[in-house]
Amino acid sequence: MKISAQEFARRRKALMALMEPGSIAIVPSAKMVVRSRDSEYSFRQDSDFFYLTGFDEPNAVLALLPGRDNGEVVMFCQDRDPAMEQWTGYRAGPEGACSTYGADDAFPIGDIDDILPGLLEGRQRVYYAMGKHADFDQQVMHWVNVIRSKVRSGAIPPGEFLDLDHYLHDMRLFKSAAEQKIMRRAGEISAAAHCRAMRFCQPGVFEYQLEAEILHEFAMAGARFPAYSSIVGAGKNACVLHYIDNRDQIKDGDLVLIDAGCEFNGYAADITRTFPANGRFSPEQKAIYDIVLAAQKAAIAETRPGNHWNQPHDATVRVITEGLVSLGILQGDVNELIASEAYRPFYMHRAGHWLGMDVHDVGDYKVGGEWRVLEEGMVTTVEPGIYINHDDQRVDPKWRGIGIRIEDDVVLTKDGCEVLTADVPKETADIEALMAEACVA
Numbered sequence: 001m002k003i004s005a006q007e008f009a010r011r012r013k014a015l016m017a018l019m020e021p022g023s024i025a026i027v028p029s030a031k032m033v034v035r036s037r038d039s040e041y042s043f044r045q046d047s048d049f050f051y052l053t054g055f056d057e058p059n060a061v062l063a064l065l066p067g068r069d070n071g072e073v074v075m076f077c078q079d080r081d082p083a084m085e086q087w088t089g090y091r092a093g094p095e096g097a098c099s100t101y102g103a104d105d106a107f108p109i110g111d112i113d114d115i116l117p118g119l120l121e122g123r124q125r126v127y128y129a130m131g132k133h134a135d136f137d138q139q140v141m142h143w144v145n146v147i148r149s150k151v152r153s154g155a156i157p158p159g160e161f162l163d164l165d166h167y168l169h170d171m172r173l174f175k176s177a178a179e180q181k182i183m184r185r186a187g188e189i190s191a192a193a194h195c196r197a198m199r200f201c202q203p204g205v206f207e208y209q210l211e212a213e214i215l216h217e218f219a220m221a222g223a224r225f226p227a228y229s230s231i232v233g234a235g236k237n238a239c240v241l242h243y244i245d246n247r248d249q250i251k252d253g254d255l256v257l258i259d260a261g262c263e264f265n266g267y268a269a270d271i272t273r274t275f276p277a278n279g280r281f282s283p284e285q286k287a288i289y290d291i292v293l294a295a296q297k298a299a300i301a302e303t304r305p306g307n308h309w310n311q312p313h314d315a316t317v318r319v320i321t322e323g324l325v326s327l328g329i330l331q332g333d334v335n336e337l338i339a340s341e342a343y344r345p346f347y348m349h350r351a352g353h354w355l356g357m358d359v360h361d362v363g364d365y366k367v368g369g370e371w372r373v374l375e376e377g378m379v380t381t382v383e384p385g386i387y388i389n390h391d392d393q394r395v396d397p398k399w400r401g402i403g404i405r406i407e408d409d410v411v412l413t414k415d416g417c418e419v420l421t422a423d424v425p426k427e428t429a430d431i432e433a434l435m436a437e438a439c440v441a
Ligand code: GLY
Pocket: 228, 259, 270, 353, 359, 383, 407
């Protein structure tokens, strides 16, 4: 279940078709990052670079030159080196970049300073994501200056720098059938991991032990890494939106919020579930939970082509505000409370974000100043929440310390949406049944 070489080639062609005539695009790979002295973080390829190449090595650069006679796709990469490969593993080398990854021409990365100025020369426009990689920015400027220094010999330096993200990220926003298949699998693996954590949970276990259950399920399914640091927060920790310390012991009566998703073949899943540590929701927990669940369902119902990006969010705001009024946590007229954003102390984030190769994926949310219209093939999360701080004096003590978020991933279909993460229960009765099953076993 991988993206085919043909699809990578189609992406490059599609991008080149959008580029202005006489232009070049330059896309660098990610770099290795030191974690401590000689030990490095696991390598994660830059999403833009991977989207266009499928090439998973550091120290590489892609140049796209639409219309170039000697080949439009040029790659620079690490040379083959048996001594280095003995230590750090196989390299494709320039030959592999052509034979396996579809480059028309490829060179050792060590030769880039000699070759790239020649490729830039005569190209009027350079598409490059300036400001993201400080060292590489300087290198690009150096190449341009090499050409500028030769103008008296007739060299023509580029006159314009353009943002590549605009075109590339709009392409990434729409997921192909192959991408959707991978994301469906990422959703299934992540759902199974949440079920596993729910089954394992009981008062007395530590947050990091639930994280370990999640990571085990990911890795056993071939998804070695999470798409982001897993959030496992029990009790008041559930009210900290991006709590990743995951170090406390879970108590009887706590709610446990887990926000975790795997990265599978380069694509992210992003699921949140909230469940009672002891397997039974208290009446107060259930009351708040059911409001969040109703808000989430209302938002999913609004996630369909033709609606604009904000409609699902607006639906969550209405349901949550009505719910907080019905419980007496907010008082007043619902429309006025929505207008004054009275819900914000309890619901302070948006209802979703694009999802894809990056967990907070690329793609504009507004176009021409207006919220974007939803279209088939987009993938978004739907994730409302209510968080009542443990020391919030405005609220009756019985509600304090309850933090709940429910998050699913959905792909826009022709006339609605498909939930990619439906395999993990979210009705309170279904969660309780799953946890009870585990106790019997
Ligand atoms: N896991 C981060 C988020 O839900 O946006």
